[in-house]
Amino acid sequence: MSHGPTYIASKGYCIYCKRSEVRLTDEHIFPYFLGGAHVIKNASCDDCARITSKFEMDVARELWGDARASYNAPTRKKKNRKKHIIQPDFYNPGQTILVPIEDFPAAMVFYQMPKAGILQGLPDSVDLSTQWTPVAIHDTDKDNKFKEKYGKFATSRFRHVPDSFARLLVKIAYGQVLFSLDPDDFQAFCLPYILEPKKNLSYIVGGRSSSPEPKEGIGYEIKTNCIKFPKRLLIIVEIQLLSNASTPSYHVFVGDVVGESEIKRAYDKIEATWAVEVDYDHCYKAVSDDAFHWMPSHWPLPAWGTE
Ligand SMILES: [Zn+2]
DSSP, X not given: OEESOEEEOOOSSOTTTOOOSSOEEEEESSOGGGTOOEEXXXXXXXXXXHHHHHHHHIIIIIITHHHHHHTTOOOXXXXXXXXXXXXXXXXXXXXXXXXXXXXXXXXXXXEEOOOOGGGGTOOTTOOOGGGOEEEEEOOHHHHHHHHHHHSSOOOOOOOOOHHHHHHHHHHHHHHHHHTTSOGGGSBOTTHHHHHSTTOOGGGTEEEOSSOOOOOTTOOEXXXXXXXXXXXXXXXXXXXXXXXXXXXXXXXXXXXXXXXXXHHHHHHHHHHHHTTOOOOTTOOOOOSOTTSOEEEOSSOSOTTSSOO
């Protein structure tokens, strides 16, 4: 278990494109806007950072912009943060009112996903993203207060960015594995999904059919899991972004390791980092129930799950 900022040593090259003769910048494993406090030092070149920040910003602004503002999530551009939001005026039809952002109970949108294609034994040509269903997470208390004050429930606005959302999950999962392993220790087949657009993300990204119960005080959860075959180790990361609300739980297939000694080495490294419970039944299993909770510095949103 780890709280507060933690720095992970630089790998000496860009974790995405593996180039070393370039300027490298620090990389948050969990995005800063989600309260991420774990940072890989000098991890990303400018070219790769441009790609990853594009889909990160899609999620931060397009999908969760209002929610982040209304719940005062971390931002590096506090000055640009909107202070009001325009809403239809219930008492004067056809008119609008300016609602202070802190009064506004913005819904936070996630996607409920079926299991990843690879986990269902499907080829990567089968696109399951048509089954990704938006789910809006509400703070009902704040919803009701808004209605009392403004006469009706709030109307949230956002733009759907399912691919950017899934790519962000892949990026988080990859960073998580680098907490235990070096890029040379495994075959990161997730990399093209981070760097290239228009990949079938549903092949390696999926979710559970139901969302876990809220866990009070837990900002986000992330676990490294393994499926162990005699000659292959599959590395999977499980992610829940706001565990103190009932948000979907995701899994990302990050990569694999082939060869007996290579598997042992990688597995030992993962084990050394986490409280890994060895599972020889080749089944999909969490390494440990409380293997890892990262507590963000700002989120969880205080109004959710706690009063
Ligand atoms: Zn790079």
